[in-house]
Amino acid sequence: MALQIIEKSDLAFFVQNLMDHFQLEGVQSKGQSVYGQAFFYGTIRSPAELCLDFDCTVMPPKKYFLPPQEALFRFQTGPSPACFECRPNKPLVIFGIHPYDLKAISQMDRVFAAGTPDPHYLARREATILIGIDPTHVAPRSFWASMEAAVVSSGFDLMMTDLGANYIVETGSEKGKALLGDYAKVRPATSDEVRQRVSQRSHIADMGQKRGLTFPKREIPILLQHSLTSPLWEENATKCLSCGTCNLVCPTCYCFDVWDDMELNLTQGQRLRRWDGCLLSDFARVATGENFRGTRTSRYRHRFYRKGQYLFFGILDDVACVGCGRCAAFCLPDIADPVEVFNRLKEKLN
Amino acid sequence: MEKAKVAFFDFASCEGDQLQVINLEEDLLKVVEAVEIVSFREAMKGHSDDYDIAFVEGSVTRRSDEARLKEIRKNAKVLVALGACATLGGVNLLKNFQEAENVRKFVYGDKAFQYETYPARPLKAVVPVDIDIHGCPINRHEFVMVFKSLLLGKKPEIPNYPVCVECKMAESICVFEMGMTCLGPVTRAGCGACCVTEGSYCWGCRGLVDNPNADSQREVLAKYGLGLRDILNKFRLYSGFSEVAQ
Ligand code: SF4
Ligand code: SF4
Numbered sequence: 001m002a003l004q005i006i007e008k009s010d011l012a013f014f015v016q017n018l019m020d021h022f023q024l025e026g027v028q029s030k031g032q033s034v035y036g037q038a039f040f041y042g043t044i045r046s047p048a049e050l051c052l053d054f055d056c057t058v059m060p061p062k063k064y065f066l067p068p069q070e071a072l073f074r075f076q077t078g079p080s081p082a083c084f085e086c087r088p089n090k091p092l093v094i095f096g097i098h099p100y101d102l103k104a105i106s107q108m109d110r111v112f113a114a115g116t117p118d119p120h121y122l123a124r125r126e127a128t129i130l131i132g133i134d135p136t137h138v139a140p141r142s143f144w145a146s147m148e149a150a151v152v153s154s155g156f157d158l159m160m161t162d163l164g165a166n167y168i169v170e171t172g173s174e175k176g177k178a179l180l181g182d183y184a185k186v187r188p189a190t191s192d193e194v195r196q197r198v199s200q201r202s203h204i205a206d207m208g209q210k211r212g213l214t215f216p217k218r219e220i221p222i223l224l225q226h227s228l229t230s231p232l233w234e235e236n237a238t239k240c241l242s243c244g245t246c247n248l249v250c251p252t253c254y255c256f257d258v259w260d261d262m263e264l265n266l267t268q269g270q271r272l273r274r275w276d277g278c279l280l281s282d283f284a285r286v287a288t289g290e291n292f293r294g295t296r297t298s299r300y301r302h303r304f305y306r307k308g309q310y311l312f313f314g315i316l317d318d319v320a321c322v323g324c325g326r327c328a329a330f331c332l333p334d335i336a337d338p339v340e341v342f343n344r345l346k347e348k349l350n
Numbered sequence: 351m352e353k354a355k356v357a358f359f360d361f362a363s364c365e366g367d368q369l370q371v372i373n374l375e376e377d378l379l380k381v382v383e384a385v386e387i388v389s390f391r392e393a394m395k396g397h398s399d400d401y402d403i404a405f406v407e408g409s410v411t412r413r414s415d416e417a418r419l420k421e422i423r424k425n426a427k428v429l430v431a432l433g434a435c436a437t438l439g440g441v442n443l444l445k446n447f448q449e450a451e452n453v454r455k456f457v458y459g460d461k462a463f464q465y466e467t468y469p470a471r472p473l474k475a476v477v478p479v480d481i482d483i484h485g486c487p488i489n490r491h492e493f494v495m496v497f498k499s500l501l502l503g504k505k506p507e508i509p510n511y512p513v514c515v516e517c518k519m520a521e522s523i524c525v526f527e528m529g530m531t532c533l534g535p536v537t538r539a540g541c542g543a544c545c546v547t548e549g550s551y552c553w554g555c556r557g558l559v560d561n562p563n564a565d566s567q568r569e570v571l572a573k574y575g576l577g578l579r580d581i582l583n584k585f586r587l588y589s590g591f592s593e594v595a596q
């Protein structure tokens with residue numbers, strides 16, 4: 001389907017229509033912090049609540065597919081044991097996802113489908129429609145351009161770009177096409193507008209170059225190969241609070257912990273999972289008490305290998321960091337920034 | 351199967367933690383049904399010294415408290431400390447950092463000589479404690495979790511990660527970005543980061559995680575403008591009994 005145009009004056013109509021027919025989630029400002037607006041994803045209850053010119057949200061849209069906590073199944077013990085499925089399938093539209101977060105979702109899709117597919121993640125993903133938006137602002141710590149995530153050509157149902165006078169929309173799937181057809185007022189884009197989109201997108205990529213890697217991204221796995229014993233790991237890790245923030249705010253961190261919660265009658269219960277993070281001190285502790293990553297340094301280092309190397313070969317063929325900069329922005333001792341760390345490792349190696 | 355016998359006790363405290371138990375609403379009935387409660391001054395009459403599990407609230411602030419606590423320890427198979435006063439010494443510890451005479455006069459005026467007192471301390475400074483239910487006050491859901499674990503004979507899973515984890519899960523704005531400071535990065539989670547979610551910051555009422563990075567936390571607090579005295583005061587509000595605050 002050719003590129004379409006939604007006039008700015010027709011945006012509220014589209015949003016209202018989506019609200020009427022789906023649960024609509026999107027970016028909202030949750031207040032002013034000392035650094036600027038704090039943006040979060042939440043349920044949109046009126047078109048005016050939806051913000052499309054945000055720089056970056058505090059938390060990524062990951063929670064829609066991997067909630068902070070969820071029930072995997074319910075069970076009953078005793079003479080007639082039984083198990084009951086909890087399958088999520090609530091249809092959802094998420095309006096306003098930046099390319100780097102779309103890229104992160106595509107990576108998570110591959111991870112959760114590989115090996116033993118994760119039915120809960122996949123069911124949620126299947127029931128969700130993604131509307132992307134190209135950024136108009138860059139967050140201070142973002143570096144998505146150098147992670148090749150300034151622009152995406154797949155991984156969305158609709159992709160919008162703000163052209164000033166209107167939005168130009170690319171269709172990425174049948175679902176997206178139906179959404180436009182059923183709920184939006186559109187017209188085909190003129191060849192002028194199509195050209196405008198190209199220049200707008202290269203402008204965005206330039207904006208995103210303000211900070212980034214000093215070397216090509218694909219060299220990260222090799223760089224890490226040679227950096228296992230770098231003194232940088234310990235130097236930074238002494239300041240690590242083991243707070244897990246860098247994991248929890250990351251759109252490509254997927255770890256969770258699983259446990260059983262019994263009811264007070266002690267015969268029924270549910271198996272739950274909740275977010276975990278490799279920076280937390282007990283992450284690699286096993287039932288016997290042994291902790292396989294008992295030091296801050298080993299945990300701190302692990303995250304960079306997980307982002308830069310472990311998923312590269314075989315699973316993603318890519319670095320599992322999309323350059324959103326959230327970990328950098330929210331790490332209180334300011335040691336979690338992948339750009340800082342990778343660039344410094346590179347310097348030390350040269 | 352015979353029901354476990356449960357007793358509640360209190361030392362120097364505001365009884366806010368026992369109140370949390372009474373506030374369990376529909377779960378309270380199920381709790382009461384699952385066990386036999388033999389002593390609970392805040393909720394019922396009667397008392398017996400025959401119990402398996404003792405929930406003890408409050409801190410030890412008098413030498414004469416020690417004998418009573420040791421007696422409870424002797425009677426109970428499992429002793430659970432209930433709330434920050436019992437697990438850490440709690441706000442009662444604040445007096446330890448001031449001149450004892452002044453504190454006595456301030457509280458009891460010219461009757462000060464009639465009242466016995468000594469530096470406040472958590473239960474575990476006097477007797478071995480099996481389980482700590484942290485918080486000022488405790489989190490009701492955590493109480494129920496520990497309660498169920500005891501009935502199932504399981505070790506309760508008390509979080510050993512900091513409040514920041516729950517703060518992120520609740521999608522709160524970090525208060526360091528709002529011009530405030532916070533003890534969340536070194537404080538044991540389990541409260542759902544309720545203070546931050548409600549617009550305040552973490553005071554550290556659940557005590558420190560097992561291996562807090564206090565040096566880094568100090569640096570962070572200093573970076574955000576806190577002087578040494580304020581930093582110490584922050585740690586001392588609840589964790590005055592730990593090394594970090596000494
Ligand atoms: S956010 Fe920073 S301090 Fe917290 S675990 Fe990550 S690296 Fe450590
Ligand atoms: S590692 Fe940091 S910058 Fe990279 S995707 Fe995760 S949060 Fe974003």
Ligand code: SF4
Binds near residue numbers: 366
């Ligand atoms: S811990 Fe808090 S709620 Fe509990 S007794 Fe002490 S002061 Fe009261």
Ligand code: SF4
Binds near residue numbers: 513523525535
């Ligand atoms: S507000 Fe406090 S608990 Fe929450 S993330 Fe910030 S430092 Fe951690």
Ligand code: SF4
Binds near residue numbers: 537
């Ligand atoms: S946020 Fe901090 S002060 Fe508040 S209940 Fe939790 S541990 Fe206590």
